[in-house]
Amino acid sequence: AQRVTQPEKLLSVFKGAPVELKCNYSYSGSPELFWYVQYSRQRLQLLLRHISRESIKGFTADLNKGETSFHLKKPFAQEEDSAMYYCALSIKAAGNKLTFGGGTRVLVKP
Amino acid sequence: KAGVTQTPRYLIKTRGQQVTLSCSPISGHRSVSWYQQTPGQGLQFLFEYFSETQRNKGNFPGRFSGRQFSNSRSEMNVSTLELGDSALYLCASSLNRALNTEAFFGQGTRLTVV
Secondary structure: OOEEEOOOOEEEEEOOOOEEEOOEEEOOOOOEEEEEEEOOOOOOEEEEEHHHOOOEOOEEEEEEOOOOEEEEEEOOOOHHHOEEEEEEEEOHHHOOOOEEOOOEEEEEEO | OOOOEEEOOEEEEOOOOOEEEEEEOOOOOOEEEEEEEEOOOEEEEEEEEEOOEEEEEOOOOOOEEEEEOOOOOEEEEEOOOOHHHOEEEEEEEEOOOOOOOOOEEOOOEEEEEO
16 A cells, blocks of 8 residues: 655744755555645645646655655745645545645744 | 535534535536544545545545535535544545546534544
8 A cells, every 4th residue: 555654743944944845655656746735724735746847836846766755845945834734645546545644844933 | 716615614423423524526526535634643535436436435434434416516424423533524626537636625624523
């Protein structure tokens, strides 16, 4: 069965500092990876997906199949980035089922 | 367009009772998935419905069931409630079942079992 691990429950950084959220997965095939974000009092929403290879709100994520990782990075954190971030995985055989990591809370201090 | 709507937002039930939660997906979306979110277990997949058929099921006991109607609205039912069923239940809708389809989440229904 597939699994997603986010080793950090909490990341606290100062505004303007780089931030990196780690995500490791276990799946022998070729999964699709996502990052979802939940801002305070808002619903869970898609931040980015690996297949798009795009930068959203300054965040990027690179799929490393060798290390089975999909870390999320931003070079200069902003206070509005404070939120809960979830890494998620889906596989072709499971349709829209998402397997989520435990989540990382990011706190950006002024 | 309107987002995913879940009703009710909050529920308090007693052990042994049953409960039905409702989810209205985004117009045109045919896939509805349900997730349970708890502090201890995080976000766990319950099941997915597509075109009124259950397409996928997570590792939950048979007390958890669901259905989808012809208008894509979905309900999930939990029978014989246990204290451990207290959680935030999230519904997500997707346009289709293609890989990489974005899931749009509702605000959730917070169920408390006492």
